[in-house]
Amino acid sequence: MENSKLSIYYKILGISEGAPASEIRSHYLELCKKYHPDKLQNESAEKQKEAEEHFRLINEAYEILSSINKAGFDYKSKPDTSDMEARDIGRAYFIKGIHFYKEGDINNALDAFVNAYRKDNSKPEYIRYVIKCLLTKERRLHEAKEYCLKLLKIEFYNAENFYLMGLIYKNANLIEAASEYFHKAKRMGFNNNLVDIQLNEIEPKSFKKKIKKIFKKST
Incomplete structure (x- = not known):
């Protein structure tokens, strides 16, 4: 610089x-x-x-x-300070992306978040927002999954990342995998209300009752 x-x-x-x-x-x-x-x-x-x-x-x-x-x-x-300049540009893109995201302009938000990630791929929040944008695009769920795998590698301890992977699988209609990730997020302490909403959609109450009966019989 x-x-x-x-x-x-x-x-x-x-x-x-x-x-x-x-x-x-x-x-x-x-x-x-x-x-x-x-x-x-x-x-x-x-x-x-x-x-x-x-x-x-x-x-x-x-x-x-x-x-x-x-x-x-x-x-x-x-x-x-070229590295610092790149991080700074990445931050600027991220702030711009947040503005678009709040306005509901997903396409421009996605472009900004992707640019932020390209400038600084060490920030988990940049990747998370890329995923959130891609989740609104049915034909790009494979990209969302790839980004989420990258996210889990650098921030495995964050429960929200498992929740996002659950959403990806749910949107792809891969219910068993989605359920597994939602339960993982819940065990790690992610927002129970959000997780329960998703689980109630993919695990009907009648199914849950059957599971409970099975567990009762086994005990």
Whole structure:
């Protein structure tokens, strides 16, 4: 990343170049309080949009400068921050994707989340949202499964990931596999209400009663 761009980040936070970590964080928190979108809900749509963009830039500046500071880089030595720049771009794509997702624009949300993942494939939340978008597309369930397998490799302990795999199998009408993943998610502590809704759809009550009778007879 060029020093000219780093200079812009320092200006965004209103601090001098090479400022210590304490000063970077202090100014960042002050600006967050001032420009947080939630504080401008009564303003015009245009002002809210400006605030959101300013807030994004504040977070971008803080992420880059704090990363450089933690790594012990000398600002004047032209550090190689290409990896940090990629992560930052990935984050920007992700924020953009969330905006589209909340608006119901799944196609643009999916494009943004995929780009976020390509820039930084270490973030599980990027993959999760790719999967959530692909779940709305019946013909792309195979892609959703591939992404979910990647997700489980890097975040095996997260119950939501098993729930998502259950949804994929359910949408593909592979009920036994779906049931297995939903029960796994439930055992791991995922939202019981959500899991139960899915299980009630694929495991009729009459079937559950039969299972209970079998277990009673066996005991």
